Amino acid sequence: MERTFESEIELLRLGEGETFRGEGILAITKGLLQSGVSYVGGYQGAPVSHLLDVLVSARGLMGEMGIHVESCSNEASAAAMLAASINYPVRGAVTWKSIVGTNVAADALSNLSSAGVKGGALIIIGEDFGEGASVIQERTYAYAMKSAMLLVDPRPNLSSMVDMVEHAFALSEASHMPAMMQLRIRDCHVQGAFTARDNRKPDHGTNTPFAEPAEFFYPRLSHPPVIYTHEVSKVSERIPAAQAYIVEHGLNEQITGLRPSRLGVIFQGGLYNTVMRQLQEMGLAGADGQPDIDMLCLNVTYPLVPHEIVEFARDKDRVLIIEEGNPAYMEQQILRLVVDAGLSTKIDGKNYLPEAGEYTGEVLAAGMGRYFSDHGGNVLDLDAVRRRLDHLEGVRARAQALVATPLPPRQPTFCTGCPERPVFGAIKLAERSVGKVHVAADIGCHAFATFAPFDQGNSILGYGLSLASMAAVTPMQERRSLAIMGDGGFWHNGLQTGVASNLYNKGDGVLIIMNNGYTSATGQQVIPSSKHSEIFGTGARIATTLEAMGVKWLRTVRTYSVETMVKTLKEAFTTTQKGLKVIIADGECMLARQRRERAEKAADLKAGRRVEQAKFGVDAEVCTGDHSCIRLSGCPSLGVAPNPDPLRKDPIAQVKQDCVACGLCGEMAHAAVLCPSFYRAARIHNPSWFERKLHRFRARVISAMAGSGSGVEAA
Numbered sequence: 012m013e014r015t016f017e018s019e020i021e022l023l024r025l026g027e028g029e030t031f032r033g034e035g036i037l038a039i040t041k042g043l044l045q046s047g048v049s050y051v052g053g054y055q056g057a058p059v060s061h062l063l064d065v066l067v068s069a070r071g072l073m074g075e076m077g078i079h080v081e082s083c084s085n086e087a088s089a090a091a092m093l094a095a096s097i098n099y100p101v102r103g104a105v106t107w108k109s110i111v112g113t114n115v116a117a118d119a120l121s122n123l124s125s126a127g128v129k130g131g132a133l134i135i136i137g138e139d140f141g142e143g144a145s146v147i148q149e150r151t152y153a154y155a156m157k158s159a160m161l162l163v164d165p166r167p168n169l170s171s172m173v174d175m176v177e178h179a180f181a182l183s184e185a186s187h188m189p190a191m192m193q194l195r196i197r198d199c200h201v202q203g204a205f206t207a208r209d210n211r212k213p214d215h216g217t218n219t220p221f222a223e224p225a226e227f228f229y230p231r232l233s234h235p236p237v238i239y240t241h242e243v244s245k246v247s248e249r250i251p252a253a254q255a256y257i258v259e260h261g262l263n264e265q266i267t268g269l270r271p272s273r274l275g276v277i278f279q280g281g282l283y284n285t286v287m288r289q290l291q292e293m294g295l296a297g298a299d300g301q302p303d304i305d306m307l308c309l310n311v312t313y314p315l316v317p318h319e320i321v322e323f324a325r326d327k328d329r330v331l332i333i334e335e336g337n338p339a340y341m342e343q344q345i346l347r348l349v350v351d352a353g354l355s356t357k358i359d360g361k362n363y364l365p366e367a368g369e370y371t372g373e374v375l376a377a378g379m380g381r382y383f384s385d386h387g388g389n390v391l392d393l394d395a396v397r398r399r400l401d402h403l404e405g406v407r408a409r410a411q412a413l414v415a416t417p418l419p420p421r422q423p424t425f426c427t428g429c430p431e432r433p434v435f436g437a438i439k440l441a442e443r444s445v446g447k448v449h450v451a452a453d454i455g456c457h458a459f460a461t462f463a464p465f466d467q468g469n470s471i472l473g474y475g476l477s478l479a480s481m482a483a484v485t486p487m488q489e490r491r492s493l494a495i496m497g498d499g500g501f502w503h504n505g506l507q508t509g510v511a512s513n514l515y516n517k518g519d520g521v522l523i524i525m526n527n528g529y530t531s532a533t534g535q536q537v538i539p540s541s542k543h544s545e546i547f548g549t550g551a552r553i554a555t556t557l558e559a560m561g562v563k564w565l566r567t568v569r570t571y572s573v574e575t576m577v578k579t580l581k582e583a584f585t586t587t588q589k590g591l592k593v594i595i596a597d598g599e600c601m602l603a604r605q606r607r608e609r610a611e612k613a614a615d616l617k618a619g620r621r622v623e624q625a626k627f628g629v630d631a632e633v634c635t636g637d638h639s640c641i642r643l644s645g646c647p648s649l650g651v652a653p654n655p656d657p658l659r660k661d662p663i664a665q666v667k668q669d670c671v672a673c674g675l676c677g678e679m680a681h682a683a684v685l686c687p688s689f690y691r692a693a694r695i696h697n698p699s700w701f702e703r704k705l706h707r708f709r710a711r712v713i714s715a716m717a718g719s720g721s722g723v724e725a726a
């Protein structure tokens with residue numbers, strides 16, 4: 012994983028009255044323990060993947076408390092865990108990444124929300140919007156509405172977040188509705204403090220199992236004919252019960268403004284910090300956060316409480332709805348509630364704020380500033396508002412003046428030494444012979460190949476869906492199509508929806524599986540085929556699984572062996588053998604490998620054992636300066652440098668200091684028949700007596716051949 016929590020997990024043991032200081036996602040974990048949770052599961056994915064990482068790191072504490080922790084193969088299997096809370100009075104929580112994970116889990120969630128839960132069920136979802144997000148821009152809110160699930164959006168401070176974890180479980184039990192808590196990236200990584208409470212051991216868990224299984228009760232099944240009864244129950248019982256709990260415990264916060272005005276603001280709890288900061292900047296709130304206008308902070312955004320909304324809007328001329336994302340679900344509901352109540356209050360929202368994207372401070376300042384300028388003149392002091400808007404315009408103008416021409420795009424790319432980069436270079440080389448092929452890309456690190464210099468990937472449809480996404484393409488192409496899939500995607504979804512479907516339909520495409528050993532894009536979490544896990548993993552082999560499925564044409568190639576990969580690709584595209592052709596591109600994730608080897612080398616150096624460190628370079632006299640090596644590999648450690656030869660103007664290739672000595676540059680130059688300008692050197696620590704003697708001999712020979720003035724000394 013990208014980060015370990017070996018020291019921070021001790022914070023999870025804090026008891027009543029002690030002060031917890033740390034990061035948001037760690038505080039959420041503490042909230043789960045204080046809530047008496049019996050089981051936790053999830054699928055890795057930023058920004059909430061650390062929730063699962065923390066629980067795995069704290070497996071000793073989890074064992075003491077009798078909490079079952081499961082790292083699930085995908086989001087659907089995580090959601091299905093919550094079935095325990097349908098039949099038993101136990102609390103469970105699962106986690107995954109935003110709407111893309113919710114889409115995968117949709118089937119289980121629909122059945123879960125139909126039957127309803129006895130024990131509290133909480134789904135913690137990492138959600139974000141805007142160009143900084145790494146997922147499609149759909150909203151979890153749609154799932155809450157369609158399936159009648161609670162949606163909690165807490166204020167991003169640690170006390171509120173932890174309190175809302177505990178309330179979410181209680182709210183789920185009071186209404187029999189599963190709850191979702193959405194956390195933006197800012198929420199997950201916010202730093203702060205709160206007063207801890209004692210951890211609660213679950214009444215039933217791994218240390219205190221049930222003596223007998225639950226009694227069979229047909230209405231708990233999402234099955235005809237009771238499914239219609241479930242739907243009626245959602246409307247007539249569950250949602251009203253949730254609304255009653257929200258009001259009774261004051262989960263939504265009404266803040267009375269200092270100045271009596273007929274303006275109000277309703278906003279999602281997760282936007283609280285940003286909204287209040289911008290009000291302070293505009294002179295409409297004090298340093299203590301007390302605003303000049305009335306505000307309603309919705310820590311539970313679904314279901315809304317009708318009379319809470321109506322009473323807030325009753326004495327207002329206008330109310331601004333600050334709702335991040337598209338469509339404007341809350342704004343539409345609030346407008347309907349106000350109209351049905353016969354109020355003349357004007358509802359504003361997306362007419363002042365962007366319809367889509369992240370509501371950053373600058374975005375909210377511009378939207379709210381324009382709103383208050385238009386409608387707050389009779390009561391509010393607008394001088395500070397105008398100064399804030401003028402300041403933003405000035406910042407934009409200065410930024411534009413500093414950048415006379417647009418900056419070149421800084422697109423994401425593979426890490427230095429990534430074992431997947433040579434595969435895409437090999438594809439480019441193979442296409443010289445077989446022609447251009449349709450490439451179905453997939454979610455994962457390999458999606459970086461859609462950027463220059465590779466520009467490979469005609470579609471991305473979902474995690475592990477690359478092979479399935481070219482099912483209708485291949486029959487309509489003169490040559491075979493190519494699908495790219497990671498080993499994480501293979502185990503997540505690709506085995507069933509891709510390989511099984513392709514074999515069943517007698518497909519004839521080519522599949523490359525990047526076997527780097529981890530779910531690398533989200534932080535090197537382990538998968539069933541990982542080799543270096545002490546906790547999870549089965550030792551499963553992708554090749555054995557494919558053979559058992561019926562794949563006949565199967566090759567395993569070391570990713571850095573570019574020439575071999577090119578030959579294998581040519582064979583896959585040109586062979587007369589019908590059926591799925593699978594190439595397993597084998598090469599461990601370089602980041603994970605470096606972390607492991609760095610520790611091993613440090614231990615060897617300390618013990619006085621031999622350690623070899625390789626380094627690649629470019630011979631300036633041999634380099635032709637055409638830079639084909641850079642265009643083919645795209646390695647970030649390859650750059651250009653001035654040509655030392657005064658008679659040659661073209662800059663030469665240069666290997667920079669961040670090179671990890673993967674050897675791709677030399678392999679690529681050889682496979683593509685480029686200039687042989689790359690060389691490999693090795694620095695040896697604690698060499699053997701033979702290596703020392705051989706070095707002295709070589710130094711003397713070089714010195715003699717170079718002449719007495721060469722300056723070469725024997726070591």
